[in-house]
Amino acid sequence: MKCPVCESESYEILKSKGKHSKELLLKCEECGNIYRETIIREKPVDVRIVISEFEKSKKDFVKLYPDEVLMVDDILDLDGKEVAVNSIEIKTSARVYRSPVSDIETIWASSMDMPARVGISVDFGGRITSKKVDVDRDFEFTVGDIVKMGNLIFKINSIKTIERKLRKGFAKAYVTKRVYGRPLEEFVRYNYDLSPNIV
Template identity: 25%
Template sequence: MEDDSSEEEFVENVTDCPGCGQPCGHEVLRERKAGSGSNYLLKCDECEHIHTVQIREPRPIKIPFLLSEGANTVLVDIDVDEDEVLHIGDIFEYSDASWEINRVETRTANSRTKLVASKVGRANAIRSDVVMVRLTLTRGEFSDSDSIFVERETMYKAGSIMEHGGERWKIRAIHTGTGRTMSGRVVAHDIKRIYLHEPPRPEENIPKTPRERRQAWKEGRLGDNPNPVLPDAEKSGKPKQQRPGRRQKKKRL
C-alpha cells in the first residue's frame, strides 16, 4: 500500500534575496566574524544570486523603569536591546518577580502604547504576579482601612468568611472598577476594594424557627445548598413553632 502522505519541505537560511525580491532559502558560501556578529556570503536556492548579509547582535541600552509594588516604588535601569519594541501590557522578569508595563514614555515624557527601545525615555511597570487588595473593615460604627498582598488569581466570594489580622471577617461586598457585588466571585486582580464586616457572634446567629433555618440555608449560613429543602419539622407534619407572646387561635366547634 502506497503512502499518500507528502513529506514537508524544510528550507534553511531563509532571508530576502535581492534577485528574487522575496524571502528564499540560501546556501552559505562563506562566513566571516565581524565584531559582535558575522558577515555571510549567500547563494539563493531559487535564482542563484550571490549576495552578502551582515548580522549583528543588537546593542543593549539602559532604560529607566519605575517599578511599583503596592505603595513601594523604585527606579532602576534595565538593559534592553535597542531594537526591541516595548508595548503596554508586556510582562517581563526582573529581580525574581514578574512585572507588567503600564506606561511607556518618549524622551519628552509623551505617553505611547508602544515604542522602540532606542526612543524610550522611561517606562513604568507594576508587579504582576502579586497584587494589592485594599480592605475596609467595619466594626460597629467604626471603620478602618488596610491592604493585603495576594497572588493575582486568588478568588474572593462576597458573603463568605475570611481571616485577616488573626480575626474572622465577613465579606460584605466586593467593589470592582465597574460596580459592586454582594454575592458573586471576583478574582483578586479585578478587585478595587473589599468591604469586611465583623461577623455576628455565634449566639446571635443561631436560627431557631423553621423559617429562620430555611433563610439561613438559602443564605449559606448553614452550608452551601443550591437546592434548599424543608426542615424535618415541617416534613413530618409537626406544627410550626409559635413566636413568643403570640396568642393562638382556638378552633370553633
Template identity: 35%
Template sequence: MEFECPECGSENIEVIKERGREATLKCLDCGNVWIVTLPKLLRIPLIVSKHERSFKAEAELPEDEEIKVGDIVEIENDEVRITGIELEGNRRANKAKVSEVKTLWGESLRYPKIIGVSIYLPKGITQSFKVQVDRDEEFVVGEVLEVGGYTFKVEKIKTERKMLTHGKAKADKIVRLMGHQIRARASRKLKIYRGYESVER
C-alpha cells in the same frame, strides 16, 4: 532576540558566530546562512514599583526602537510593565524612542497585585482593607468573599479604566472591590496585605 529566516520564514534559528554587533545566523529548517547587525543596546534607568516600595534597576533596550506605557520589559529576575516614561527636562510621555528616554517607571509583574476592598456595614460605616492576590485571579460582580472576618457580596469592581456593576475582571486590572456585608458562605477568603515585608519572595 527573535530572528526569522528571510528565505523560509522559520524562527528555528541558530547563531553560529558573533563579532561585536555582527551575528552570523543559520536557519535549521532550510540551511540558509546570513549576517545581521544587532541593534545597539542602551541601559536605561528603571524604577520598579512593588506597591509601596520602589527599587532602582536598569533595562537594556535597542536604541532605535520605540517604547510605550503598557509595554512589558524583562529585567533580571522580573518582568516589569511600563507605567511612566520620562524624557529630558522632566517631561513625561506615553511613548518615545528609547534613545530619548531618561528614566522609565514600571510595576513588577512578579509581585502580587494589591487591591483595595471597601465593605459597607450598617449605620453608614465602611470597613476598608488592602488584599494581595495573584494577578491572573478573576473577580465577578455578585460573588461572595471573606476578608478579615467580614463576609460581603461584590457589587462593584473598580478597574483602572471604569466601574463595573456586572461582569468580571482580572485582578491585574482591578483597583478596588466594593460591596455590602451579608450573612452567607463565602466562595473564597482573601489574604490581607500587611506590607512589602510580608510577601513571600
C-alpha cells in the same frame, strides 16, 4: 531584508546565531529561495525602570536593545531578579501597551518575588471600610464575586487597574490597584475568603 531572487520581504527564519551581530538563514515565503543575512544590533541602552514593592518604589536602570519591542506583562531580568512590566511610559508622557525600546521614557514594573498588595474598599452608603490584602500575583478578582473579609461579606462591583476601571470582567492581582464592593447579608455564600490575607 529582501529576497535576492524575487525581492519579496516575506521570509521565514530557519537559523539565527550570534549576539551582537546576528547571522540569519532565511527562506523566502514567495519563491522558496534560501539566503543569508547579517544584522548588526545596536548597543544596549539604559532605560529607567521604577519597581514597586508595595508602598515603596525603587528606581533603577535596565539594559535593553533599542530595536526591541517591549510589552506590558513582559518579564525582565534585573540583576538576577525577575520583574513584570506593568506599564510603559513613552517620551511623550503617554502610557502605552507596547513600544520600541528607543521610544521608552520609563518602565513601571513590580517585583515577581513579592505577592501583590491590593486595596479593598467596601461602601456602606457613604461610610467606606478600607483594607489591604496580600494575594498571589496571578489571583483573579472578578466583578460580581462575593468575598468574605474578616466579619464582612461583600460583592465586588468594580475594579481599578493600573490602566482603567472595570465594571465587568476580571483582573489579575498584579495589575489591580483597588477593588470596590458593597456589603451583603452575612449568611450569603461567598466565592473566597480574604481574611487570612489582610495586611
